């Protein structure tokens with residue numbers, strides 16, 4: 001294969017050269033100018049996940065969220081009703097809200113004391129008589145994104161008023177989101193709980209790359225799989241050992257969204273039986289057997305373990321097992337990763353505990369393997385600038401693409417179709433100079 005030379009330090013944004021069908025240039029992961037452009041074109045101009053309504057259950061509950069590097073607050077107003085406003089004072093841009101979340105009917109900027117209500121509307125300016133008519137005619141409320149939409153409790157926003165509707169954006173991913181929510185007892189029973197948070201020294205896309213990577217499991221997580229096999233003779237994720245011959249598939253769902261569907265191997269018989277041992281497992285199983293009809297026991301036990309899906313909603317929302325992972329890019333080589341545990345409103349304490357033990361199994365037992373590799377990938381791309389490319393060609397030329405429905409492509413589970421698919425969307429978004437809008441008028 002010939003090599004296309006991209007001049008080191010070149011500012012030219014030759015997208016077709018940087019992102020090819022089967023390889024990607026290192027600059028896409030290391031260049032601060034490209035990162036800055038991504039924050040506008042891939043994040044602000046695209047639908048980005050903010051939070052789940054269960055995180056702000058009461059009136060005036062709020063939480064800080066991020067659209068790329070832009071900081072916003074989501075405040076609850078009622079059933080299925082939220083207001084999203086910028087966490088940036090209309091006076092001289094100070095951060096208004098310094099708490100990650102809580103309940104507040106007003107927000108006072110700590111710098112000069114401007115007061116906003118819980119919809120981000122300015123209602124108090126100390127020493128107001130010092131301002132004249134020009135000021136009074138200005139809209140000085142906190143800036144709201146152009147569009148906010150909710151799909152089954154999942155709140156998204158974009159600064160692009162020309163972005164297609166959220167459901168169109170989700171496309172094929174919708175029915176898999178529904179499947180995932182059904183595993184949580186339906187969307188009205190999902191409770192997003194606390195998060196494990198960590199900061200990694202890598203580009204946000206290195207994490208997204210791994211979200212649809214069915215290739216790395218027996219290598220990156222070798223110690224976990226070996227321990228499970230040695231002690232218990234197989235178990236969860238052992239079916240990745242010969243993954244392309246398994247029943248699992250990788251799906252390109254369109255718009256950068258993808259899925260590793262583990263369910264054909266994990267949930268075909270008994271997902272519960274494949275789960276690694278956990279504290280309290282035997283007592284929980286006895287409790288389920290004593291309190292359910294025999295024909296229901298297997299389904300109840302399976303509902304305590306993960307959903308068997310790695311469902312990735314580009315660019316920042318990942319459903320993994322029973323958890324929700326949110327990516328928050330910080331700079332070209334820094335990303336914050338938020339792993340949210342989930343609970344079910346319809347589950348008893350025993351079920352909640354067992355679900356929590358499952359969620360402790362992963363990420364705690366496995367994510368550090370991945371995190372280490374993420375940082376080493378970034379290091380390689382930054383410290384070997386003359387070796388310019390990363391390869392994403394696995395199953396590119398094997399003719400294994402299967403179109404199961406228009407725009408829904410299945411591949412063997414170790415394929416790098418996940419990366420090829422999302423980079424197609426990335427390139428399309430990065431090719432357009434978007435018009436970004438925030439609204440500061442009175443509600």
Ligand code: FES
Pocket residue numbers: 089090091092093094109110111112113114
């Ligand atoms: S910057 Fe907020 S009141 Fe001055």
Ligand SMILES: [Fe+2]
Pocket residue numbers: 210216217220221366370
């Ligand atoms: Fe992994």
